[in-house]
Amino acid sequence: MSSPLAVESVPPRGERPRVLSGIQPTFQLHLGNYLGALRHWAREQDSFENYFCIVDLHALTVVPDPDVVRNSVLELAALYIACGLEPDRSVIFVQSQVPAHAQLGWILECHTPLGWLERMTQYRAKAGTGRERERAAAGLLTYPCLMAADILLYNADYVPVGDDQRQHVELCRDVAQRVNSLRGDIFRLPEPLIRGTGARVMGLDDPTTKMSKSTALTKPAHAVLLLDPPETVRKKIARATTDADPAVAEPVGPGVANLLDIYAALRSLSREEAFAEFAGTSYGALKSATADAINGALEPVQARYRTIRADEPWLLGVLAESAERAADVADATLLRVQRAVGLR
Ligand code: TRP
16 A cells, blocks of 8 residues: 555556647637637547637636626537537536636646746737736736646646647646656646648738737638628638739739638648649639638538527536536546645
């Protein structure tokens, strides 16, 4: 028998590697979220043990309207499922329904040097400078510790994220390593799982910046939203920035490259194959074919979404059951950490 003071270590890996990722329930999902994240998560469900979180605690860092939070959680859960995540193959759960996230988040905050957090690019961008920073929510600073808790609670092997989140996953590894070196083999070190260039959808109005949820909120022309009706998609794509050339020709500018990439991703082609299909044709032809491809992909997603949203008791039931499955894993990790730091 182990001595009561011996610290338990991280449990062995399962048969399949475990992934955990999360999206904030703020603003609607867009085509970039679908092509860059959700579609891959759905396709790869059989290769992994899957945990997908709706990170509502993170959403509070921007102090949104309570009704917006409540509604966005259900909308995002329904969209996860509508995009192909299946509740019996993936644990689809709401962060705040598993209290261990906030509990481990605090312990990790106490093990993270302030300097590491102050260096984070996302914090620096969101908290502003001077007066603005004085008033910024403290949660913006400690956010990466909560995200580290999300990941470490599940002993995740991989964290599928966009390139902009790489720094946060690195910080998660650094904190985990720090705790491990102080207190024993507590945490499994996760690896970021970042897709290649084809997965990066750029803004329709500004193809030099990544398509973003917050920009889409103030500038509707920036992004196709997953719940946009077909006519809206057509208009947004028709207005997408291209360049001064009359036709698709080498070298393509960033706006044309973005449309070709979207088309290629939806039709499972390479950029070169998509280019060959449109070389010499007008931008109108490329835009119309791209809008058709998007609408073809979104139609079944929107139909499933409507069915799921029409049955709220079912959706709430799925989330409640998933939160229990998530808590089984998360609570075991939390207990291990609590013991290791002297809390139990
Ligand atoms: N910070 C991530 C983002 O803004 C969201 C997130 C929170 C997350 N917790 C996570 C992503 C855990 C992956 C794993 O996109």
